[in-house]
Amino acid sequence: MNYLGHLYLAEDNSASLVGNLLGDFVKGSISAALPDEIRYGIALHRKVDVFTDSHEIVRASMRRITPARRRFAGIMVDMFYDHFLAQNWQRFSDISLQGFSENVYRALLEHHALLPDRLKRMLPYIIEENWLVSYKEIASIDRALNRLSKRFRRENTLLNSAEELAANYKQLEGDFYKFFPDLIQFAETQRSAR
Numbered sequence: 001m002n003y004l005g006h007l008y009l010a011e012d013n014s015a016s017l018v019g020n021l022l023g024d025f026v027k028g029s030i031s032a033a034l035p036d037e038i039r040y041g042i043a044l045h046r047k048v049d050v051f052t053d054s055h056e057i058v059r060a061s062m063r064r065i066t067p068a069r070r071r072f073a074g075i076m077v078d079m080f081y082d083h084f085l086a087q088n089w090q091r092f093s094d095i096s097l098q099g100f101s102e103n104v105y106r107a108l109l110e111h112h113a114l115l116p117d118r119l120k121r122m123l124p125y126i127i128e129e130n131w132l133v134s135y136k137e138i139a140s141i142d143r144a145l146n147r148l149s150k151r152f153r154r155e156n157t158l159l160n161s162a163e164e165l166a167a168n169y170k171q172l173e174g175d176f177y178k179f180f181p182d183l184i185q186f187a188e189t190q191r192s193a194r
Contacts, residue, residue: 001048001078001081001082001085001183002078002079002081002082003024003082003131003132004082004085004132004135005048005078005081005082005085005183006020006021006023006024006045006048007020007021007100007132008085008092008093008100009044009048009183009184009187011037011041011191013037014107014110014111015035015037015041015107015111016038016041017041017103017104017107017108018038018041018107018108018111018115019034019037019038019039019040019041019042019043019044020044020045021041021045021104021108021119022038022041022042022045022115022119023041023042023046023048025115025116025118025119026042026116030042030043034114035114038111038114040194044190044191047186047190048183048186048187051183051186052078052179052183053074055179055182055183057175057179058175058179060175061073061077061081061171061172061176061179062074062077064164064168064171064172064175065164065168066164068157069157069158069161071156071157072156072157072158072161075148075158076145076161076164076165077172079141079144079145079162079165080141080164080165080172080176081172081176081179081180082135082141083135083136083138083141083165084172084176084177085135085176085180086132086133086135086136087136092180092184097132097133097136098130098133100132101130101132101133104132105126105127108123108126109123131144138162138165138166139162141162141165142160142161142162142163145158145159145160145161145162146158146159146160149161
């Protein structure tokens with residue numbers, strides 16, 4: 001899962017939202033200086049990544065990506081699954097995707113001082129372009145993957161890779177619907193074991 005999926009799996013408080021997003025920005029050991037809820041969110045993010053990457057349905061989705069792009073299939077599938085979550089948000093949440101996104105943006109602004117510099121630089125664009133809601137559109141997924149492509153120093157096949165989503169839409173959507181309940185259950189188990 002990408003940003004939206006991790007945020008969806010967070011506990012219902014601003015620190016948990018921030019922590020679950022920071023998992024993509026904080027590498028290595030988790031600073032003891034961070035509040036407990038943020039630290040726990042980062043740890044949950046990492047557990048969710050391991051669970052996702054090892055899940056057979058996710059691996060099946062990755063095999064749907066053409067061989068020339070398969071090295072980056074994990075990144076693509078994470079983004080594609082966020083698209084399906086955004087498209088079908090009302091199936092999984094009582095709050096609207098717009099309302100949820102506004103809560104996330106408020107939480108990030110509230111904890112701005114704790115954010116890594118890269119996220120601080122990105123945050124105005126995330127809010128202005130309403131990234132979380134924009135994931136509903138394939139064109140937005142394509143823009144996100146194209147931006148990511150430019151961040152890699154080595155050659156990669158992410159440019160225009162949302163065409164893989166369009167070419168395998170129904171199969172990937174089916175994979176998402178089979179996988180996501182397993183992921184929700186996994187996250188709930190992790191949270192209840194705290």
